[in-house]
Amino acid sequence: MEINYPLIGDYIELSKLLKVVGICDTGGHAKLFISEGLVAVDGVVETRKKCKIRRGQWVQVDSQRILIT
DSSP, X not given: OEEEEOOOSSOEEHHHHHHHTTXXXXXXXXXXXXXXXXXXXXXXXXXXXXXXXXXXXEEEETTEEEEEO
């Protein structure tokens, strides 16, 4: 499944993005996903919870892909 997320501002932190798009119910759940290596940014596993995600990047969790527009 693909989700398009229209970014407002310069960036969004990775953990907040997962919560906003509904992949994770809480920020704590999002941080757990990230720390366990279940999230990739631009095809590379990302373990930094506050990683800044900007326009043009994509985030993948399992079969769900988020495009930042």
